[in-house]
Amino acid sequence: MKRSNKDIGSYCEELATQYLKNKNYNILDRNFRNHLGxxxxxxxxxxxxxxxxxxxxxxxSFGLPKESVNYTKQMSIINITKSYINYKKLFNINIRFDIIEVYLNSYNTLFKINHITDAFRL
Structure with missing residues (x-):
């Protein structure tokens, strides 16, 4: 019952969002895009x-999810974050970069979430 990578990504992001809301995180934005990514x-x-x-x-078979957030991806996320901070005028605030790994069964009916806090830094 696997779907396209885009569908799987959206589903994992939805699971992660619900997880964060249950942990009392205040969601500001999802899928923030600009010319940087x-x-x-x-x-x-x-x-x-x-x-x-x-x-x-x-x-x-493609490694752990967190392994795909390599140095190049981290630098991209950092640059987009700088742009976001300027766009939203969020100055004088501390920042943390996390990774959420979502492990799915082949039917997308069971999942496990691994939240890696402070996964990388500026």
Whole structure:
């Protein structure tokens, strides 16, 4: 019952959003895009701006989800974040970069979430 990568990504982002809401994160934006790229989820908790990259997998044949957030991807996320901060005028706020891994079964009926806080830094 696998679907397209875009559908799987959207589903994983929805699961991650619900997880964060249940943990009392305030979701500011999802899928923020500009000419530099995209940030999956942007939220605030305890006066901390949290930038989240969501990665989903059915198995480990392509490695762990967090392994796909390599240096190049991290730098892209950081640059988009700088643009977002300027656009929203969110100055004097601390920032944290997290990764949420979503593991799905082949029918998309069961999932496990692994939230990696402070996964990388500026």
């Amino acid at each position: 995209e940030i999956d989820i942007i939220c605030i908790k305890n006066n901390l701006l949290i930038i989240l990259e969501v990665k989903g997998r059915y198995n480990y």
